[in-house]
Amino acid sequence: MKVLYFAWVRSQIGLSEETVDLPDDVSTVSELLDWLRGRGPRHAEALHDTSVVRVAVNEEYASLDAPVAAGDEVALFPPVTGG
Amino acid sequence: MKVLYFAWVRSQIGLSEETVDLPDDVSTVSELLDWLRGRGPRHAEALHDTSVVRVAVNEEYASLDAPVAAGDEVALFPPVTGG
Amino acid sequence: MIRVQREDFDVAAETASIVGSDHGIGAVVTFIGLVRDISGGESISNMTLEHYPGMTEKMLERIESEAMSRWPLSASLIVHRYGHLEPGDGIVLVITASPHREAAFEASEFLVDWLKTKAPFWKRETTPAGAKWVAARDSDDAAAARWTGEI
Amino acid sequence: MIRVQREDFDVAAETASIVGSDHGIGAVVTFIGLVRDISGGESISNMTLEHYPGMTEKMLERIESEAMSRWPLSASLIVHRYGHLEPGDGIVLVITASPHREAAFEASEFLVDWLKTKAPFWKRETTPAGAKWVAARDSDDAAAARWTGEI
Numbered sequence: 001m002k003v004l005y006f007a008w009v010r011s012q013i014g015l016s017e018e019t020v021d022l023p024d025d026v027s028t029v030s031e032l033l034d035w036l037r038g039r040g041p042r043h044a045e046a047l048h049d050t051s052v053v054r055v056a057v058n059e060e061y062a063s064l065d066a067p068v069a070a071g072d073e074v075a076l077f078p079p080v081t082g083g
Numbered sequence: 084m085k086v087l088y089f090a091w092v093r094s095q096i097g098l099s100e101e102t103v104d105l106p107d108d109v110s111t112v113s114e115l116l117d118w119l120r121g122r123g124p125r126h127a128e129a130l131h132d133t134s135v136v137r138v139a140v141n142e143e144y145a146s147l148d149a150p151v152a153a154g155d156e157v158a159l160f161p162p163v164t165g166g
Numbered sequence: 167m168i169r170v171q172r173e174d175f176d177v178a179a180e181t182a183s184i185v186g187s188d189h190g191i192g193a194v195v196t197f198i199g200l201v202r203d204i205s206g207g208e209s210i211s212n213m214t215l216e217h218y219p220g221m222t223e224k225m226l227e228r229i230e231s232e233a234m235s236r237w238p239l240s241a242s243l244i245v246h247r248y249g250h251l252e253p254g255d256g257i258v259l260v261i262t263a264s265p266h267r268e269a270a271f272e273a274s275e276f277l278v279d280w281l282k283t284k285a286p287f288w289k290r291e292t293t294p295a296g297a298k299w300v301a302a303r304d305s306d307d308a309a310a311a312r313w314t315g316e317i
Numbered sequence: 318m319i320r321v322q323r324e325d326f327d328v329a330a331e332t333a334s335i336v337g338s339d340h341g342i343g344a345v346v347t348f349i350g351l352v353r354d355i356s357g358g359e360s361i362s363n364m365t366l367e368h369y370p371g372m373t374e375k376m377l378e379r380i381e382s383e384a385m386s387r388w389p390l391s392a393s394l395i396v397h398r399y400g401h402l403e404p405g406d407g408i409v410l411v412i413t414a415s416p417h418r419e420a421a422f423e424a425s426e427f428l429v430d431w432l433k434t435k436a437p438f439w440k441r442e443t444t445p446a447g448a449k450w451v452a453a454r455d456s457d458d459a460a461a462a463r464w465t466g467e468i
Contacts, residue, residue: 007439008450059372079453082438083350083409090288091299142221162302165287166199166258178329189354189404196347203340253340275422
Protein backbone atom coordinates (compact mmCIF):
# COMPACT_ATOMS: atom_id res chain seq x y z
CA MET A 1 0.00 0.00 0.00
CA LYS A 2 1.18 3.49 -0.83
CA VAL A 3 0.55 6.06 1.92
CA LEU A 4 0.82 9.78 1.12
CA TYR A 5 1.13 12.63 3.62
CA PHE A 6 0.39 16.28 2.97
CA ALA A 7 0.83 19.66 4.69
CA TRP A 8 1.62 19.46 8.43
CA VAL A 9 1.00 15.71 8.52
CA ARG A 10 3.86 15.40 6.04
CA SER A 11 6.07 17.87 7.94
CA GLN A 12 5.50 16.12 11.28
CA ILE A 13 6.11 12.64 9.96
CA GLY A 14 9.01 13.82 7.81
CA LEU A 15 7.90 11.82 4.78
CA SER A 16 5.77 12.73 1.80
CA GLU A 17 5.03 9.09 1.03
CA GLU A 18 5.94 5.56 2.02
CA THR A 19 5.10 2.08 0.80
CA VAL A 20 3.96 -0.24 3.55
CA ASP A 21 3.11 -3.94 3.80
CA LEU A 22 -0.24 -4.17 5.54
CA PRO A 23 -0.71 -6.87 8.18
CA ASP A 24 -3.76 -9.07 7.62
CA ASP A 25 -5.69 -7.58 10.53
CA VAL A 26 -5.72 -4.08 9.03
CA SER A 27 -8.83 -3.75 6.90
CA THR A 28 -10.25 -0.28 7.68
CA VAL A 29 -8.95 3.30 7.70
CA SER A 30 -9.23 3.36 11.47
CA GLU A 31 -7.11 0.19 11.82
CA LEU A 32 -4.59 1.61 9.33
CA LEU A 33 -4.23 4.78 11.43
CA ASP A 34 -3.71 2.66 14.59
CA TRP A 35 -1.06 0.61 12.83
CA LEU A 36 0.70 3.67 11.33
CA ARG A 37 0.89 5.29 14.79
CA GLY A 38 2.95 2.27 15.83
CA ARG A 39 5.62 2.99 13.23
CA GLY A 40 7.34 5.58 15.41
CA PRO A 41 6.95 8.67 17.59
CA ARG A 42 6.58 11.09 14.66
CA HIS A 43 3.78 8.99 13.15
CA ALA A 44 2.16 8.70 16.58
CA GLU A 45 2.33 12.46 17.15
CA ALA A 46 1.08 13.46 13.68
CA LEU A 47 -1.82 11.03 13.69
CA HIS A 48 -2.87 11.07 17.34
CA ASP A 49 -5.91 13.34 16.86
CA THR A 50 -8.09 11.85 14.15
CA SER A 51 -10.49 14.79 14.36
CA VAL A 52 -7.95 16.91 12.47
CA VAL A 53 -6.79 14.25 10.02
CA ARG A 54 -8.64 13.79 6.72
CA VAL A 55 -8.34 10.59 4.73
CA ALA A 56 -8.56 9.82 1.03
CA VAL A 57 -8.54 6.28 -0.35
CA ASN A 58 -7.68 6.12 -4.04
CA GLU A 59 -8.21 9.88 -4.33
CA GLU A 60 -11.67 9.79 -2.74
CA TYR A 61 -12.50 11.15 0.71
CA ALA A 62 -13.04 8.24 3.10
CA SER A 63 -14.36 7.84 6.63
CA LEU A 64 -12.64 6.01 9.51
CA ASP A 65 -14.66 2.85 8.91
CA ALA A 66 -13.99 2.70 5.17
CA PRO A 67 -12.22 -0.48 3.96
CA VAL A 68 -8.59 -0.43 2.83
CA ALA A 69 -6.67 -3.11 0.96
CA ALA A 70 -3.11 -3.80 -0.13
CA GLY A 71 -3.30 -2.14 -3.57
CA ASP A 72 -4.87 1.12 -2.34
CA GLU A 73 -3.33 4.58 -2.31
CA VAL A 74 -4.19 6.19 1.02
CA ALA A 75 -3.58 9.88 1.69
CA LEU A 76 -3.59 11.52 5.13
CA PHE A 77 -3.77 15.28 5.49
CA PRO A 78 -5.24 18.17 7.52
CA PRO A 79 -8.51 19.92 6.64
CA VAL A 80 -7.97 21.73 3.34
CA THR A 81 -7.22 25.46 3.15
CA GLY A 82 -7.15 26.27 -0.55
CA GLY A 83 -9.09 28.79 -2.60
CA MET B 84 -41.05 73.64 -15.36
CA LYS B 85 -38.95 71.33 -17.50
CA VAL B 86 -40.57 67.96 -18.21
CA LEU B 87 -38.43 65.12 -19.61
CA TYR B 88 -39.70 61.95 -21.25
CA PHE B 89 -37.74 58.72 -21.70
CA ALA B 90 -38.10 55.39 -23.53
CA TRP B 91 -41.61 54.58 -24.76
CA VAL B 92 -43.11 57.54 -22.91
CA ARG B 93 -40.88 59.73 -25.08
CA SER B 94 -41.69 57.76 -28.27
CA GLN B 95 -45.43 57.92 -27.66
CA ILE B 96 -45.50 61.63 -26.82
CA GLY B 97 -43.03 62.39 -29.60
CA LEU B 98 -40.98 64.75 -27.44
CA SER B 99 -37.90 64.19 -25.32
CA GLU B 100 -38.54 67.31 -23.26
CA GLU B 101 -40.76 70.35 -23.06
CA THR B 102 -40.94 73.46 -20.91
CA VAL B 103 -44.38 74.11 -19.48
CA ASP B 104 -45.99 76.90 -17.47
CA LEU B 105 -47.75 75.29 -14.55
CA PRO B 106 -51.21 76.53 -13.58
CA ASP B 107 -51.54 77.47 -9.92
CA ASP B 108 -53.73 74.48 -9.07
CA VAL B 109 -51.04 71.93 -10.04
CA SER B 110 -48.97 71.24 -6.94
CA THR B 111 -48.42 67.44 -6.91
CA VAL B 112 -47.09 64.84 -9.33
CA SER B 113 -50.59 63.41 -9.67
CA GLU B 114 -52.04 66.80 -10.59
CA LEU B 115 -49.19 67.36 -13.03
CA LEU B 116 -49.96 64.06 -14.78
CA ASP B 117 -53.65 64.99 -15.03
CA TRP B 118 -52.73 68.33 -16.50
CA LEU B 119 -50.18 66.86 -18.95
CA ARG B 120 -52.80 64.37 -20.22
CA GLY B 121 -54.87 67.39 -21.22
CA ARG B 122 -52.13 68.65 -23.55
CA GLY B 123 -53.16 66.30 -26.37
CA PRO B 124 -54.04 62.75 -27.39
CA ARG B 125 -50.44 61.52 -27.44
CA HIS B 126 -49.85 62.80 -23.90
CA ALA B 127 -53.16 61.27 -22.83
CA GLU B 128 -52.29 57.90 -24.34
CA ALA B 129 -48.71 57.76 -23.01
CA LEU B 130 -49.66 58.78 -19.47
CA HIS B 131 -53.03 57.09 -19.06
CA ASP B 132 -51.78 54.16 -16.96
CA THR B 133 -49.87 55.58 -14.01
CA SER B 134 -49.01 52.07 -12.83
CA VAL B 135 -46.42 51.84 -15.62
CA VAL B 136 -45.12 55.40 -15.42
CA ARG B 137 -42.27 56.24 -13.06
CA VAL B 138 -41.60 59.78 -11.93
CA ALA B 139 -38.47 61.63 -10.89
CA VAL B 140 -38.52 65.16 -9.52
CA ASN B 141 -35.15 66.88 -9.70
CA GLU B 142 -33.47 63.54 -10.44
CA GLU B 143 -35.03 61.78 -7.42
CA TYR B 144 -37.74 59.12 -7.64
CA ALA B 145 -41.04 60.63 -6.52
CA SER B 146 -44.48 59.26 -5.71
CA LEU B 147 -47.79 60.51 -7.09
CA ASP B 148 -48.45 62.68 -4.05
CA ALA B 149 -45.02 64.33 -4.07
CA PRO B 150 -45.05 68.14 -4.44
CA VAL B 151 -43.94 69.84 -7.67
CA ALA B 152 -43.19 73.51 -8.26
CA ALA B 153 -42.38 75.78 -11.17
CA GLY B 154 -38.58 75.47 -11.03
CA ASP B 155 -38.54 71.66 -10.86
CA GLU B 156 -37.24 69.23 -13.46
CA VAL B 157 -39.74 66.39 -13.71
CA ALA B 158 -38.99 63.21 -15.65
CA LEU B 159 -41.57 60.62 -16.72
CA PHE B 160 -40.51 57.18 -17.88
CA PRO B 161 -41.34 53.45 -17.80
CA PRO B 162 -39.92 51.00 -15.24
CA VAL B 163 -36.18 50.77 -15.85
CA THR B 164 -34.60 47.89 -17.78
CA GLY B 165 -30.85 48.47 -17.55
CA GLY B 166 -28.04 46.26 -16.29
CA MET C 167 -16.14 54.69 -8.49
CA ILE C 168 -18.81 54.92 -11.15
CA ARG C 169 -18.81 55.73 -14.85
CA VAL C 170 -21.52 56.05 -17.49
CA GLN C 171 -20.08 55.83 -20.97
CA ARG C 172 -20.77 55.03 -24.60
CA GLU C 173 -17.42 53.21 -25.05
CA ASP C 174 -16.68 49.58 -24.22
CA PHE C 175 -14.88 48.77 -20.96
CA ASP C 176 -11.61 46.88 -20.47
CA VAL C 177 -12.24 44.40 -17.67
CA ALA C 178 -8.57 43.58 -17.09
CA ALA C 179 -7.50 47.22 -16.89
CA GLU C 180 -10.44 48.13 -14.63
CA THR C 181 -9.72 45.18 -12.32
CA ALA C 182 -6.02 46.07 -12.08
CA SER C 183 -6.92 49.66 -11.31
CA ILE C 184 -9.48 48.68 -8.64
CA VAL C 185 -7.13 46.26 -6.89
CA GLY C 186 -4.07 48.49 -7.29
CA SER C 187 -1.39 47.64 -4.75
CA ASP C 188 -3.85 46.90 -1.92
CA HIS C 189 -2.61 43.55 -0.64
CA GLY C 190 -5.32 43.46 1.98
CA ILE C 191 -7.73 42.40 -0.78
CA GLY C 192 -8.37 38.65 -0.80
CA ALA C 193 -11.41 38.46 -3.09
CA VAL C 194 -12.48 40.23 -6.24
CA VAL C 195 -15.88 39.54 -7.76
CA THR C 196 -16.56 40.82 -11.26
CA PHE C 197 -19.98 40.86 -12.88
CA ILE C 198 -20.22 41.47 -16.61
CA GLY C 199 -23.63 41.91 -18.23
CA LEU C 200 -23.64 41.13 -21.95
CA VAL C 201 -26.11 41.73 -24.77
CA ARG C 202 -27.82 38.45 -25.67
CA ASP C 203 -28.88 37.54 -29.19
CA ILE C 204 -32.20 36.26 -27.91
CA SER C 205 -34.75 37.80 -25.54
CA GLY C 206 -38.18 36.46 -24.62
CA GLY C 207 -37.84 33.91 -27.42
CA GLU C 208 -37.12 36.49 -30.12
CA SER C 209 -33.81 36.98 -31.84
CA ILE C 210 -32.10 40.31 -31.27
CA SER C 211 -29.88 41.91 -33.90
CA ASN C 212 -28.91 44.96 -31.81
CA MET C 213 -30.15 47.25 -29.06
CA THR C 214 -30.04 50.84 -27.95
CA LEU C 215 -29.68 51.71 -24.29
CA GLU C 216 -31.19 55.07 -23.35
CA HIS C 217 -30.53 56.73 -20.01
CA TYR C 218 -31.23 59.87 -17.99
CA PRO C 219 -27.95 61.78 -17.86
CA GLY C 220 -27.47 63.36 -14.46
CA MET C 221 -29.92 61.16 -12.57
CA THR C 222 -28.06 58.05 -13.72
CA GLU C 223 -24.76 59.17 -12.23
CA LYS C 224 -26.49 60.32 -9.04
CA MET C 225 -28.25 56.95 -8.61
CA LEU C 226 -25.10 54.93 -9.32
CA GLU C 227 -23.08 56.96 -6.83
CA ARG C 228 -25.72 56.50 -4.19
CA ILE C 229 -26.03 52.77 -4.82
CA GLU C 230 -22.27 52.37 -4.62
CA SER C 231 -22.06 54.38 -1.39
CA GLU C 232 -24.78 52.22 0.09
CA ALA C 233 -22.86 49.05 -0.81
CA MET C 234 -19.66 50.48 0.70
CA SER C 235 -21.54 51.22 3.93
CA ARG C 236 -23.21 47.80 4.13
CA TRP C 237 -20.14 45.66 3.39
CA PRO C 238 -16.42 46.01 4.22
CA LEU C 239 -15.33 46.68 0.66
CA SER C 240 -11.79 47.72 -0.16
CA ALA C 241 -12.90 49.17 -3.50
CA SER C 242 -15.70 48.98 -6.01
CA LEU C 243 -16.50 50.06 -9.54
CA ILE C 244 -19.66 50.34 -11.62
CA VAL C 245 -19.37 51.04 -15.35
CA HIS C 246 -22.62 51.21 -17.30
CA ARG C 247 -22.76 51.78 -21.04
CA TYR C 248 -25.44 53.45 -23.13
CA GLY C 249 -26.04 53.85 -26.87
CA HIS C 250 -25.91 51.28 -29.66
CA LEU C 251 -24.92 47.75 -28.60
CA GLU C 252 -24.73 44.42 -30.40
CA PRO C 253 -24.98 40.82 -29.17
CA GLY C 254 -21.85 39.90 -27.22
CA ASP C 255 -21.15 43.52 -26.26
CA GLY C 256 -20.67 44.36 -22.59
CA ILE C 257 -23.46 46.46 -21.05
CA VAL C 258 -22.43 46.74 -17.43
CA LEU C 259 -19.38 45.96 -15.34
CA VAL C 260 -19.48 45.70 -11.55
CA ILE C 261 -16.32 44.97 -9.57
CA THR C 262 -16.20 44.53 -5.80
CA ALA C 263 -13.02 43.88 -3.83
CA SER C 264 -12.83 42.91 -0.18
CA PRO C 265 -10.55 41.11 2.28
CA HIS C 266 -13.01 38.16 2.24
CA ARG C 267 -15.25 36.68 -0.42
CA GLU C 268 -18.60 36.89 1.37
CA ALA C 269 -18.66 40.69 1.25
CA ALA C 270 -17.47 40.82 -2.35
CA PHE C 271 -20.17 38.38 -3.52
CA GLU C 272 -23.03 39.92 -1.56
CA ALA C 273 -22.17 43.48 -2.52
CA SER C 274 -21.91 42.49 -6.18
CA GLU C 275 -25.35 40.88 -6.18
CA PHE C 276 -26.79 43.84 -4.30
CA LEU C 277 -25.38 46.31 -6.82
CA VAL C 278 -26.56 44.34 -9.86
CA ASP C 279 -30.06 43.86 -8.40
CA TRP C 280 -30.34 47.59 -7.73
CA LEU C 281 -28.99 48.53 -11.15
CA LYS C 282 -31.69 46.38 -12.72
CA THR C 283 -34.52 48.08 -10.83
CA LYS C 284 -33.39 51.61 -9.96
CA ALA C 285 -30.83 52.91 -12.44
CA PRO C 286 -32.62 54.92 -15.16
CA PHE C 287 -31.68 52.90 -18.23
CA TRP C 288 -34.05 51.57 -20.87
CA LYS C 289 -33.35 48.92 -23.48
CA ARG C 290 -34.80 49.07 -26.99
CA GLU C 291 -34.18 45.84 -28.88
CA THR C 292 -34.28 45.28 -32.62
CA THR C 293 -36.03 42.00 -33.49
CA PRO C 294 -37.09 40.60 -36.89
CA ALA C 295 -40.53 42.12 -36.16
CA GLY C 296 -39.05 45.56 -35.55
CA ALA C 297 -37.68 47.53 -32.63
CA LYS C 298 -39.36 47.52 -29.24
CA TRP C 299 -38.85 48.68 -25.71
CA VAL C 300 -38.02 45.89 -23.26
CA ALA C 301 -40.52 45.35 -20.45
CA ALA C 302 -39.29 45.25 -16.85
CA ARG C 303 -39.01 41.77 -15.32
CA ASP C 304 -40.97 41.00 -12.15
CA SER C 305 -38.12 38.70 -11.14
CA ASP C 306 -35.79 41.72 -11.02
CA ASP C 307 -38.11 43.48 -8.58
CA ALA C 308 -38.21 40.32 -6.47
CA ALA C 309 -34.41 40.11 -6.49
CA ALA C 310 -34.03 43.73 -5.42
CA ALA C 311 -36.58 43.23 -2.66
CA ARG C 312 -34.13 40.82 -0.96
CA TRP C 313 -32.12 43.84 0.16
CA THR C 314 -34.39 45.45 2.71
CA GLY C 315 -34.53 49.20 3.12
CA GLU C 316 -34.77 51.99 0.63
CA ILE C 317 -31.72 53.87 -0.53
CA MET D 318 -13.04 23.30 -17.71
CA ILE D 319 -10.53 23.01 -14.88
CA ARG D 320 -6.80 23.56 -14.61
CA VAL D 321 -4.29 23.20 -11.81
CA GLN D 322 -1.11 25.10 -12.54
CA ARG D 323 1.95 26.78 -11.08
CA GLU D 324 1.75 29.76 -13.50
CA ASP D 325 -0.36 32.87 -13.10
CA PHE D 326 -3.66 33.14 -14.98
CA ASP D 327 -4.77 35.82 -17.43
CA VAL D 328 -8.32 36.77 -16.43
CA ALA D 329 -9.10 38.66 -19.65
CA ALA D 330 -7.91 35.83 -21.91
CA GLU D 331 -9.72 33.19 -19.83
CA THR D 332 -12.94 35.22 -19.84
CA ALA D 333 -12.77 35.74 -23.60
CA SER D 334 -12.18 32.03 -24.11
CA ILE D 335 -15.06 31.02 -21.83
CA VAL D 336 -17.54 33.39 -23.43
CA GLY D 337 -16.30 32.74 -26.98
CA SER D 338 -18.92 33.62 -29.55
CA ASP D 339 -21.86 32.38 -27.45
CA HIS D 340 -24.27 35.30 -27.65
CA GLY D 341 -26.77 33.48 -25.50
CA ILE D 342 -24.65 34.45 -22.48
CA GLY D 343 -26.04 37.44 -20.59
CA ALA D 344 -24.04 37.25 -17.38
CA VAL D 345 -20.46 36.39 -16.51
CA VAL D 346 -19.36 36.24 -12.88
CA THR D 347 -15.65 36.08 -12.16
CA PHE D 348 -14.17 35.32 -8.75
CA ILE D 349 -10.48 35.97 -8.18
CA GLY D 350 -8.88 34.87 -4.92
CA LEU D 351 -5.71 36.82 -4.08
CA VAL D 352 -2.90 36.33 -1.57
CA ARG D 353 -3.34 38.83 1.27
CA ASP D 354 -0.42 40.43 3.10
CA ILE D 355 -2.14 39.84 6.43
CA SER D 356 -3.79 36.76 7.89
CA GLY D 357 -5.20 36.33 11.36
CA GLY D 358 -3.55 39.62 12.38
CA GLU D 359 -0.06 38.55 11.24
CA SER D 360 1.76 39.97 8.25
CA ILE D 361 2.50 37.55 5.45
CA SER D 362 5.56 37.88 3.25
CA ASN D 363 4.77 34.91 1.00
CA MET D 364 3.06 31.52 0.95
CA THR D 365 3.35 28.08 -0.55
CA LEU D 366 0.30 26.23 -1.73
CA GLU D 367 0.65 22.45 -1.62
CA HIS D 368 -1.83 20.13 -3.31
CA TYR D 369 -2.53 16.46 -4.01
CA PRO D 370 -1.90 15.97 -7.73
CA GLY D 371 -4.46 13.64 -9.22
CA MET D 372 -7.05 13.98 -6.49
CA THR D 373 -7.12 17.76 -6.99
CA GLU D 374 -8.04 17.50 -10.65
CA LYS D 375 -10.60 14.78 -9.92
CA MET D 376 -12.28 16.90 -7.21
CA LEU D 377 -12.33 20.05 -9.33
CA GLU D 378 -13.86 18.21 -12.28
CA ARG D 379 -16.52 16.73 -10.07
CA ILE D 380 -17.34 20.05 -8.42
CA GLU D 381 -17.61 21.72 -11.81
CA SER D 382 -19.86 18.96 -13.18
CA GLU D 383 -22.07 19.32 -10.13
CA ALA D 384 -22.38 23.08 -10.71
CA MET D 385 -23.20 22.52 -14.38
CA SER D 386 -25.94 20.09 -13.38
CA ARG D 387 -27.43 22.35 -10.69
CA TRP D 388 -27.50 25.59 -12.70
CA PRO D 389 -28.09 26.38 -16.39
CA LEU D 390 -24.51 27.42 -17.10
CA SER D 391 -23.32 28.11 -20.62
CA ALA D 392 -19.70 27.58 -19.58
CA SER D 393 -17.47 27.55 -16.53
CA LEU D 394 -13.81 27.53 -15.62
CA ILE D 395 -11.82 26.81 -12.48
CA VAL D 396 -8.10 27.58 -12.44
CA HIS D 397 -6.27 26.89 -9.17
CA ARG D 398 -2.60 27.62 -8.65
CA TYR D 399 -0.07 25.90 -6.41
CA GLY D 400 3.53 26.59 -5.43
CA HIS D 401 5.18 29.81 -4.27
CA LEU D 402 2.91 32.88 -4.15
CA GLU D 403 3.34 36.44 -2.91
CA PRO D 404 0.85 39.05 -1.64
CA GLY D 405 -1.26 40.33 -4.52
CA ASP D 406 -0.79 37.14 -6.55
CA GLY D 407 -3.88 35.35 -7.84
CA ILE D 408 -4.56 31.96 -6.20
CA VAL D 409 -7.80 30.87 -7.80
CA LEU D 410 -9.99 31.97 -10.68
CA VAL D 411 -13.61 30.86 -11.07
CA ILE D 412 -15.66 32.00 -14.06
CA THR D 413 -19.33 31.14 -14.58
CA ALA D 414 -21.35 32.21 -17.61
CA SER D 415 -25.10 31.88 -18.01
CA PRO D 416 -28.02 33.46 -19.87
CA HIS D 417 -29.10 35.09 -16.58
CA ARG D 418 -27.24 36.47 -13.61
CA GLU D 419 -28.86 34.42 -10.84
CA ALA D 420 -27.33 31.14 -12.06
CA ALA D 421 -23.92 32.71 -12.66
CA PHE D 422 -23.78 34.21 -9.15
CA GLU D 423 -25.08 31.14 -7.32
CA ALA D 424 -22.84 28.72 -9.19
CA SER D 425 -19.82 30.92 -8.53
CA GLU D 426 -20.48 31.02 -4.78
CA PHE D 427 -21.13 27.28 -4.76
CA LEU D 428 -17.85 26.55 -6.52
CA VAL D 429 -15.79 28.84 -4.30
CA ASP D 430 -17.37 27.45 -1.12
CA TRP D 431 -16.60 23.90 -2.21
CA LEU D 432 -13.07 24.76 -3.28
CA LYS D 433 -12.43 26.13 0.20
CA THR D 434 -13.62 22.99 1.95
CA LYS D 435 -13.09 20.05 -0.42
CA ALA D 436 -10.26 20.73 -2.86
CA PRO D 437 -7.02 19.25 -1.49
CA PHE D 438 -4.90 22.39 -1.20
CA TRP D 439 -2.99 23.56 1.86
CA LYS D 440 -1.52 26.99 2.49
CA ARG D 441 1.76 27.52 4.31
CA GLU D 442 2.32 31.18 5.13
CA THR D 443 5.58 32.90 5.99
CA THR D 444 5.14 35.36 8.85
CA PRO D 445 7.76 37.36 10.83
CA ALA D 446 7.61 34.50 13.40
CA GLY D 447 8.35 31.88 10.73
CA ALA D 448 6.38 29.69 8.36
CA LYS D 449 3.20 27.92 9.43
CA TRP D 450 0.34 25.91 8.01
CA VAL D 451 -2.94 27.79 7.83
CA ALA D 452 -5.78 26.35 9.91
CA ALA D 453 -9.15 25.66 8.27
CA ARG D 454 -11.84 28.25 8.96
CA ASP D 455 -15.10 27.12 10.58
CA SER D 456 -16.85 29.82 8.54
CA ASP D 457 -15.80 28.04 5.36
CA ASP D 458 -17.46 24.82 6.53
CA ALA D 459 -20.58 26.78 7.39
CA ALA D 460 -20.59 28.40 3.95
CA ALA D 461 -20.23 25.05 2.19
CA ALA D 462 -23.02 23.58 4.31
CA ARG D 463 -25.44 25.99 2.61
CA TRP D 464 -25.33 23.76 -0.47
CA THR D 465 -27.14 20.66 0.70
CA GLY D 466 -26.14 17.22 -0.50
CA GLU D 467 -22.77 15.56 -0.88
CA ILE D 468 -20.97 15.52 -4.18
